[in-house]
Amino acid sequence: MFDSEFERSLFDLRKSKLEEIEKLGQAAYPNQFPASHSVPAVRARWGQSQAEDLEASRVTVAVAGRIMAIRAQGKAGFATLQQNGERLQIYVRLDAVGEQGFALYKLLDLGDHIGASGYLFRTRTGELTIHVERLTFLSKAMLALPEKFHGLADVELRYRQRYVDLFTNLDSRKVFVKRAGVLKALRRFFDERGYLEVETPMMQQIPGGAAARPFKTHHNALDMDLFLRIAPELYLKRLVVGGLDRVYEINRNFRNEGVSTQHNPEFTMLEFYQAYANYYDLMQITEEMIEFVARQVNGTTVTHFNGHEIDLGKWTRLTMREAIIKYWPPELASTGKPNSIRFTVRGELQELLEPSIVTLKDVCDELNNQILAACGEDETLRISARQDQLSKMSNMMAAVLEDSIAAAPIGKSVYNLFEAVVEPFLIQPTIIYDYPVEVSPLSKAKPGDPAHVERFEFFAGGFELGNAFSELNDPVEQEKRFRQQLAERDRGDDEAHQMDEDYVRALAYGLPPTGGEGLGVDRLVMLLTGSKSIRDVILFPLMRPEKQ
């Protein structure tokens, strides 16, 4: 528990202070305090009141809070109480609280919880303050608080000791309050539209509904291996088969993958399904939903993220093919353009990629020279930023080409090319639709175009926010898709989908035409709070254990 001798001796010192407090007739750990108002309530009610009005009406309040600042001045003193993320000053003077009360005041430390009863007034500097008439001790901080001006700044400590972060960094607290607002707004959005909130298994025997590696666990009594779910999708569609036409679930998914600013192994996913809707309907709902949530929690659709101003009320829709053509780097104009090839023929894609990769490398070298010759920091930054983008793109393209030569399905290559060329540039809200069938084992094919499915993903801030499609409801086709995924699994893709025969059986009972969608809630919260890292919107992100 103790990090140092300093902490141990402080703890001992505080214990003896607690004993002193008990000698004053106060309980060391009392079990309640009858507050008349919360701190935010006092501020809301009297925050604007004039000094004379307070004096005339003599408003008496009793509030509780944690001491975040304390300034003693001989026979009087101040303290700042914090509760529910807001602060209120108290003024304690010997002649108002008496010998015992003032003795208690002198035994208080930063971080202690106290109750203060008295009347409101304004100090000389105009600050709303409680003139305390009775102090009640509530609980002691036995450890030292972080530095009061900077708060807890160490990122690692903020994640590991979130309990300290939350009361010392109020901005951090605001993020999580807003996160709760996002969840509330999402529920309201779907509740108002007649969706039923459901809960489906977190522990599954066949982890399906996504392409990801699962966590494994074990049930002792049944001696059965289980996997933490990577998605609720297949269960939710079973419910639609069962006649729950509109369902949604907000819960955790678990994916056994690396961590990054956009990935935490457990993350919160919203999925919803609507019978008789297709992916065009879902596009409409998506735009309405994001706009609704933004307005509910921020009062506006405009948000600021990573240096960009993003308007979550203004959407662009592009097919994947259109997007690749639109975002194809102009630096490659002379070596070939994607609008001249069919996206369904492996050879044509390879012929486009080969010279493009070479050219990109040349361009990067040329940009390197320009960086050396550049005058001015701005120019250097601009050129090197572009160079970073292109060099990353070139590496990803090379991987796509290599995979394609190794017999990767064409649709998979197109999808990976999309991720290389387009995804990082989707800062403003964008819907990308019409995905290759090979990367969409659960989506319904486009009528008359068996290579593509009725699926879209939506992006903002440069990352994927969610994924939606017209659900494949033909059990024969679904079984075939699963078999294709098994082939990919054999080819070495351990994230390819597994066979789920019970799901196929469910489809055989008849799934109505249905649209379904998943939304990364953490990422939406990131956008709405301007948080660059997913860890800043997850209360307790996964961390390696500290060594002893």
Add this chain to the structure above:
RNA sequence: GAGCUCGUAGCUCAGUAGGUAGAGCAACGCCCUUUUAAGGCGUGGGUCCUGGGUUCGAGCCCCAGCGAGCUCACCA
């Protein structure tokens, strides 16, 4: 998994050139009855992330490890 950066008092951070560790806050004692990053005087507090190495001498240089951040890889 790779690269870069970081790790010094409870917290926020300095630390010159390799010469044996500092400030502010917090703590402790004293003074102060409208302060607010209160103030004044004084005191205590360190496994410089860990383990090796180089050196007469290492917080600083080298190697390995641990943890973190960022970037990349991985990641419907």
